Amino acid sequence: PLVLALETSCDESAAAIVRDQTVLASAVASQVEEHARWGGVVPEIASRRHVEALPQLIEQVCRDSGVTMAELDGIAATAAPGLVGALLVASVTGRTLARLHGKPFVAVHHLEGHLCSVQLGEPLPPGPYLVLLVSGGHTELLRVDGPGRYLRLGRSHDDAAGEAFDKVSRLLGLGYPGGPAIEAAGQNGDPLRFALPKGRVSRPEGGFYPYDFSFSGLKTAMLRQVRALEAEHQAEHQAGGEPLPLADLAASFEQVVAQVLVERSCRCAREQGLGTLVLVGGVAANRRLRQLLEQRCGLDGLAWRVAPLAYCTDNAAMIGVAGAQRLAGGQSSCFDLGVAARLPLEQAGLLYESQPC
Numbered sequence: 604p605l606v607l608a609l610e611t612s613c614d615e616s617a618a619a620i621v622r623d624q625t626v627l628a629s630a631v632a633s634q635v636e637e638h639a640r641w642g643g644v645v646p647e648i649a650s651r652r653h654v655e656a657l658p659q660l661i662e663q664v665c666r667d668s669g670v671t672m673a674e675l676d677g678i679a680a681t682a683a684p685g686l687v688g689a690l691l692v693a694s695v696t697g698r699t700l701a702r703l704h705g706k707p708f709v710a711v712h713h714l715e716g717h718l719c720s721v722q723l724g725e726p727l728p729p730g731p732y733l734v735l736l737v738s739g740g741h742t743e744l745l746r747v748d749g750p751g752r753y754l755r756l757g758r759s760h761d762d763a764a765g766e767a768f769d770k771v772s773r774l775l776g777l778g779y780p781g782g783p784a785i786e787a788a789g790q791n792g793d794p795l796r797f798a799l800p801k802g803r804v805s806r807p808e809g810g811f812y813p814y815d816f817s818f819s820g821l822k823t824a825m826l827r828q829v830r831a832l833e834a835e836h837q838a839e840h841q842a843g844g845e846p847l848p849l850a851d852l853a854a855s856f857e858q859v860v861a862q863v864l865v866e867r868s869c870r871c872a873r874e875q876g877l878g879t880l881v882l883v884g885g886v887a888a889n890r891r892l893r894q895l896l897e898q899r900c901g902l903d904g905l906a907w908r909v910a911p912l913a914y915c916t917d918n919a920a921m922i923g924v925a926g927a928q929r930l931a932g933g934q935s936s937c938f939d940l941g942v943a944a945r946l947p948l949e950q951a952g953l954l955y956e957s958q959p960c
């Protein structure tokens with residue numbers, strides 16, 4: 604199916620025209636610079652900027668692809684999870700356009716969009732596969748058996764991986780968003796200079812959950828390390844001298860996050876008999892993580908796929924792939940369907956339950 608897709612769940616406004624798994628046009632207007640002033644996303648500002656940006660993005664992708672509204676098989680928009688005021692912008696716009704042009708409306712779960720981003724790259728081997736989804740709000744290991752058939756095998760018990768990047772970046776004074784800032788700072792750093800903990804989650808009955816994650820202890824360890832370095836520095840030279848070794852701190856942090864993500868994912872894939880490991884989400888843009896995944900999968904005899912770099916962070920192309928897949932499966936959504944701040948991925952099917960109206 605040929606689909607116009609809209610995404611406004613957080614701080615990226617995006618539109619795309621997608622035919623099945625092929626992107627005909629994609630445009631993203633990021634608001635990060637505006638939110639950077641506040642050190643994080645301000646929901647009220649996000650909604651307003653989406654309202655301003657979306658109409659031009661829709662015009663742009665129609666122009667770039669040469670596709671007209673009349674040719675579309677459906678209009679897709681992210682409906683959950685995310686900031687409610689922000690989600691409403693794409694959802695109301697999508698439903699209005701669908702009604703106006705007599706097209707089906709397809710609500711999309713944002714995480715199903717991230718999962719589908721890998722389909723914009725090389726084709727996947729057949730059979731079920733394991734997805735490591737690492738984004739600003741989520742860190743999950745999901746077994747995927749086909750469109751809409753998901754089983755969560757692991758998750759973070761506190762911060763998401765992307766959130767950890769953002770918080771540690773703020774701690775190091777590197778700014779927002781943290782992922783790209785830490786990656787740039789750590790490029791020539793020594794990833795083995797600082798020993799940092801690989802946070803594990805205890806089971807009440809003893810032992811640890813093998814596929815779960817915890818990043819809050821790592822954040823605290825980084826804070827302690829920074830404080831210790833600052834104290835040392837002050838004691839040694841009252842003025843001048845080397846400031847914080849930011850490159851080594853950033854590289855060491857990236858390294859331990861990449862290690863823990865890759866080790867537990869590979870273990871999960873092996874033990875669960877899944878031959879393919881897939882990496883998606885904003886943090887999947889991280890080069891150290893991509894390299895380590897490739898290396899480890901090679902050693903473990905696992906096939907691996909990573910979402911194309913351009914489609915790791917939020918975009919509408921991935922929402923279009925998910926929407927086209929749902930449409931191809933005969934599913935669409937009710938025009939009076941709302942949006943939801945939270946909705947587990949396993950319940951994405953709820954978006955298609957009532958009769959299309």
Ligand code: ATP
Nearest residue numbers: 738739740741765781782783885886888889916917
């Ligand atoms: P969610 O998808 O969970 O609702 P989100 O949509 O806000 O959250 P994404 O757009 O998928 O998240 O990803 C944004 C996150 O990815 C941010 O936390 C950002 O710091 C992180 N990120 C982006 N680029 C990189 C990178 N190169 N290295 C590490 N992290 C990165």
Ligand code: MG
Nearest residue numbers: 613614615917
């Ligand atoms: Mg974002």
Ligand code: FE
Nearest residue numbers: 713738916917
């Ligand atoms: Fe996202």
